[in-house]
Amino acid sequence: EKTRDSFAGKMNDLVYKYRSVDEDFFEELEEILIGADVGVTTVMDLVEELKDEVRRQNIKDSKDIQPIISEKLAELLEKEGGETEVNLQPAGLSVILVVGVNGVGKTTSIGKLAHMYKQQGKKVILAAGDTFRAGAIEQLEVWGERAGVDVIKQSEGSDPAAVMFDAIQAAKSREADILICDTAGRLQNKVNLMKELEKVKRVISREIPGAPHEVLIALDATTGQNAMSQAKTFKETTDVTGIILTKLDGTAKGGIVLAIRHELDIPVKFVGLGEKIDDLQPFDSEQFVYGLFKDMVDEEEGRE
Amino acid sequence: MAFESLAERLQDTLKKIRGKGKVSEQDVKEMMREVRLALLEADVNFKVVKQFIANVKEKALGQEVMKSLTPGQQVIKVVNEELTALMGGEQSKIAVASKPPTVVMMVGLQGAGKTTTTAKLANHLRKKHNRNPILVAADIYRPAAIKQLETLGKQLNMPVFSLGDQVSPVEIAKQAIERAKEEHHDYVLIDTAGRLHIDEELMDELQQVKEVAKPDEILLVVDAMTGQDAVNVAESFHEQLDVSGVVLTKLDGDTRGGAALSVKAVTNTPIKFAGMGEKIDQLEPFHPERMASRILGMGDVLTLIEKA
Ligand SMILES: Nc1nc2c(ncn2[C@@H]2O[C@H](COP(=O)(O)OP(=O)(O)OP(=O)(O)O)[C@@H](O)[C@H]2O)c(=O)[nH]1
Ligand SMILES: Nc1nc2c(ncn2[C@@H]2O[C@H](COP(=O)(O)OP(=O)(O)OP(=O)(O)O)[C@@H](O)[C@H]2O)c(=O)[nH]1
Ligand SMILES: [Mg+2]
Ligand SMILES: [Mg+2]
Numbered sequence: 001e002k003t004r005d006s007f008a009g010k011m012n013d014l015v016y017k018y019r020s021v022d023e024d025f026f027e028e029l030e031e032i033l034i035g036a037d038v039g040v041t042t043v044m045d046l047v048e049e050l051k052d053e054v055r056r057q058n059i060k061d062s063k064d065i066q067p068i069i070s071e072k073l074a075e076l077l078e079k080e081g082g083e084t085e086v087n088l089q090p091a092g093l094s095v096i097l098v099v100g101v102n103g104v105g106k107t108t109s110i111g112k113l114a115h116m117y118k119q120q121g122k123k124v125i126l127a128a129g130d131t132f133r134a135g136a137i138e139q140l141e142v143w144g145e146r147a148g149v150d151v152i153k154q155s156e157g158s159d160p161a162a163v164m165f166d167a168i169q170a171a172k173s174r175e176a177d178i179l180i181c182d183t184a185g186r187l188q189n190k191v192n193l194m195k196e197l198e199k200v201k202r203v204i205s206r207e208i209p210g211a212p213h214e215v216l217i218a219l220d221a222t223t224g225q226n227a228m229s230q231a232k233t234f235k236e237t238t239d240v241t242g243i244i245l246t247k248l249d250g251t252a253k254g255g256i257v258l259a260i261r262h263e264l265d266i267p268v269k270f271v272g273l274g275e276k277i278d279d280l281q282p283f284d285s286e287q288f289v290y291g292l293f294k295d296m297v298d299e300e301e302g303r304e
Numbered sequence: 305m306a307f308e309s310l311a312e313r314l315q316d317t318l319k320k321i322r323g324k325g326k327v328s329e330q331d332v333k334e335m336m337r338e339v340r341l342a343l344l345e346a347d348v349n350f351k352v353v354k355q356f357i358a359n360v361k362e363k364a365l366g367q368e369v370m371k372s373l374t375p376g377q378q379v380i381k382v383v384n385e386e387l388t389a390l391m392g393g394e395q396s397k398i399a400v401a402s403k404p405p406t407v408v409m410m411v412g413l414q415g416a417g418k419t420t421t422t423a424k425l426a427n428h429l430r431k432k433h434n435r436n437p438i439l440v441a442a443d444i445y446r447p448a449a450i451k452q453l454e455t456l457g458k459q460l461n462m463p464v465f466s467l468g469d470q471v472s473p474v475e476i477a478k479q480a481i482e483r484a485k486e487e488h489h490d491y492v493l494i495d496t497a498g499r500l501h502i503d504e505e506l507m508d509e510l511q512q513v514k515e516v517a518k519p520d521e522i523l524l525v526v527d528a529m530t531g532q533d534a535v536n537v538a539e540s541f542h543e544q545l546d547v548s549g550v551v552l553t554k555l556d557g558d559t560r561g562g563a564a565l566s567v568k569a570v571t572n573t574p575i576k577f578a579g580m581g582e583k584i585d586q587l588e589p590f591h592p593e594r595m596a597s598r599i600l601g602m603g604d605v606l607t608l609i610e611k612a
Binding site for chain 2: 031034035036037039040041101102103104105111132133134135136138139141142143146156187188189190220222223224225226227229247249250251252253256275
């Protein structure tokens with residue numbers, strides 16, 4: 001029973017549909033992966049590698065290719081173990097900066113993170129660094145209330161770097177364990193806004209050497225190939241250390257993180273699975289890869 | 305970046321064809337491969353791409369093209385023309401009710417840009433059409449959603465109708481329209497909460513709001529950066545609500561915006577506006593032919609054709 005539910009079991013169901021490994025098999029695999037936003041180049045490279053492997057090992061039966069597919073995909077996603085871990089200081093204040101384009105789920109994810117750490121017994125403070133968008137400060141305040149943590153804010157329109165400075169002083173004097181900083185959404189091609197973000201980060205580093213200890217980029221699973229450009233530019237400006245992949249509770253698969261992992265080496269640390277405070281989970285690569293094929297497997301089962 | 309221009313990609317294929325008196329089926333096939341890649345990298349849905357390529361291939365292998373002196377360029381021309389036609393040729397305007405007020409409902413996924421677009425649209429209606437809209441805060445779920453719309457209303461110096469977050473969106477819509485009539489507003493713009501197309505309860509709520517508000521226009525707000533899933537989202541919203549138009553947001557970014565084509569293909573409703581920034585005056589009428597060129601990275605390609 002347990003194996004059937006596991007990723008390997010589902011993959012078996014998938015490949016069972018095709019007895020032999022032929023062009024149709026590869027075409028369908030290609031479409032599943034492209035349909036999951038994995039990205040054309042990555043998919044074609046992967047399929048080429050698989051074809052080579054099939055030739056080398058003289059594989060005829062689709063069952064024999066299943067472990068190879070899983071292995072290749074998992075290889076793309078995790079290079080070492082323990083990567084979903086967040087870099088928290090054993091003692092003293094840890095700072096987490098959250099960045100990303102507009103509307104991807106930064107503020108909501110911060111609310112969820114605050115709740116998670118609070119549950120673990122940590123003292124958390126939030127910094128309302130989005131001073132631009134209408135209602136952004138109030139939105140973070142609601143999340144602060146829900147999680148039961150303090151929010152440091154200034155008025156709308158003030159300098160976000162100044163908010164961070166205040167928040168760090170407050171976090172220090174209140175002996176907080178974790179400070180999570182919200183920032184305004186910005187498209188990666190807006191040079192001035194990216195400079196502003198650099199400044200925000202610089203202020204944090206100046207006040208606490210080694211901080212921010214984590215820079216998390218929120219990526220919306222619904223986003224297609226542009227997520228690569230987002231990850232790349234934000235990495236260049238703020239040295240991103242991890243991804244929060246949001247809105248995975250929808251029908252989008254977020255496959256672009258495979259290419260991001262492959263090309264930029266940024267690991268996914270959390271996934272967002274809804275709008276409620278506990279809808280955040282550590283990233284599980286097996287679960288994720290299974291998700292890429294899930295619809296197809298469900299379709300097959302429905303037919304049986 | 306992944307997005308090389310299509311022109312660049314087609315150079316090699318074109319070089320081979322140039323000088324040749326005739327284009328072989330194989331040549332066209334190779335060109336179509338490049339076009340397919342360009343479309344997929346621009347996030348056009350793979351099923352839409354498949355159909356599109358089949359159509360273009362048929363046209364491209366047609367008599368006029370194959371016999372022309374510059375078959376390579378002709379193929380590109382066909383691609384561009386077909387894409388523009390698919391995007392929906394004409395520029396399309398917002399509905400006007402025969403008897404005011406005109407009711408507009410904004411719907412879409414979380415974070416797509418509904419609230420911002422509601423404010424932008426109000427501004428557009430006043431500035432360009434001399435209208436007097438009222439904004440309606442019918443998102444009772446997202447933290448501070450009402451506050452967000454109220455802040456935007458203040459910036460615009462326009463009224464925002466709200467009954468707080470303890471009254472159902474259906475009731476809010478109903479009372480808002482009554483208020484609009486009393487106060488002689490000619491447009492009622494209803495901001496709704498973001499929701500997943502597969503969330504039955506919340507989609508049902510939208511249908512109820514629709515029943516009560518009898519909107520003249522339902523605008524599906526779509527993020528231009530959306531990937532392959534755009535077809536599922538658009539199809540599902542359209543099926544359940546019969547949307548009348550689309551607003552494509554965040555086009556000020558560097559996305560190719562292939563979702564536009566996918567959405568158009570599955571809903572066959574016009575894309576009416578493009579969001580070009582976060583500020584309330586950054587909404588523009590949508591231009592299908594510009595979008596077609598953007599998806600393909602066609603700027604250079606068009607010059608190439610003109611030179612030929
Ligand atoms: N279904 C779903 N919705 C989510 C998730 N995360 C966030 N959202 C919703 O997405 C919308 C945008 O979320 P925000 O947290 O405001 O996004 P943001 O990145 O802070 O947005 P800006 O500050 O405007 O750039 C809200 O309606 C959230 O409720 C998720 O994991 N699943
Ligand atoms: N750059 C840019 N940002 C935009 C545009 N339209 C909206 N935004 C931003 O996108 C984010 C989300 O916009 P909202 O209007 O809150 O989106 P929404 O659909 O109402 O979100 P929910 O109510 O949470 O579902 C905000 O940061 C907006 O400022 C646009 O055309 N360009
Ligand atoms: Mg935010
Ligand atoms: Mg909204």
